[in-house]
Amino acid sequence: MDRAATANRIAELIEPFNKKGIAIAEDTTFAGDLEWDSLTVMDFVAAIEDEFDIIITMNQQAEIETYGQLIDAVTKLQG
């Protein structure tokens, strides 16, 4: 799946987690802008992992701060 298609799928997946209805752009941060707690992060990561059949390890998650970085990482992890 290329970056655009991956971005489309992630946009659908993030919807139920974006409870405050914040407008999401490439530079939106998960901790700062979306104010997600660790539990929400875990559930969201699990949803992404299951959708794309990948693992995003804690080590990789530490490098992902923005929505754009997540799309890049998932695109890359699909190989």
Add this chain to the structure above:
Amino acid sequence: MTDLFSKFDPLIEQRRALLAGGVEDPFNLVMERVLSPTVAVCNGRETILLGTYNYMGMTFDPDVILAGKQALDDFGSGTTGSRVLNGTYAGHRAVEDALKDFYGMEHAMVFSTGYQANLGIISTVAGKGDYIVLDIDSHASIWDGCKMGDAEVVPFKHNDIVAMEKRLKRIPEGAGKLVVLEGVYSMLGDIAPLKEMIAIAKENGAMVLVDEAHSMGFIGPNGRGVAEEQGVLDDVDFVIGTFSKSVGTVGGFCVSNHPKFEILRLVCRPYVFTASLPPSVVHTAATSIRKLMHAGNKRAHLWENSRTLHKGLRDRGFQLGTEEPQSAIISVIMPDLERGAGMWEALLHEGLYVNLARPPATPAGMTLLRCSLCAEHTAEQVQTIIGMFERAGKKAGII
């Protein structure tokens, strides 16, 4: 200059607001005198202890006390050295022998705390390029062991067998895998489906580490823990445990049947680069562990206590962490930190100590009043405790 402490400001403010309401500080209690495994004088009041990890009540066992006193006379107050240099005394060997007999395993390695046992084993066994798959509700010592090592860390949803299996199957071919589980999860007092989880871990070529800190001495026919209870102890590669709960002193350990296990004594940094336990501690631990091998009656009484308290609290309208009592921990769920602290204080004024547990120690941001029972609590004490909960619960507006 940036004040490095500014990152703690939100917590400082939260504490200030809580204490400004006049509540006794839940995290600053002093036990002035300890009268027995179940009663102490705290902040000037005689108090029933329902928040210790003294599950089997071994802290005042006469044989245990005697062994400690004798060791102080015979070996002195401390070893002043690492286990691998001058810090291994006869008592350290004796307690490792007691652990091998207790678990029926080939190898035992004793650390200075349970925290260090997890820190050391996990960070050493799983190295660069290996994968650790662990439950998201794992204890801080497990997480810190992951952080200290160089392995890739993959958490899964608490006790979710399918989520664990999916993640194991996605790990690249040929990578080393360590699955880390706990027997009893200490916040809610629930147990893990180890039988199913360990079978899946083995099918997927993973080694398995189980932390049985909160089950030792109590769960399983021989008190070896949840893996023994579910008949899968033989499939566990590493059991981690502690002396600071049922054993009644301090220290940690790992037991294993791995043929190369002994090499860890040379490569495990939290084992090598710290002082060994004092002689009095290892002798009390060895005596206590050997007595726990024959503690069937105490185990039965502790289960009675757990069932009675669980039913008593549920019948009075408290919301509990588990549907059925699964361990010696009964967790009472509070609506929020403020009312939890109020309830905690009301209980303390009744003469009952429980643990107030709050995030980040708790799952899902919960505030909990965590009750841990002791085999030395009498049936009458348990009824007294239920009465105290009822009065305090009404006073604090919880029920």
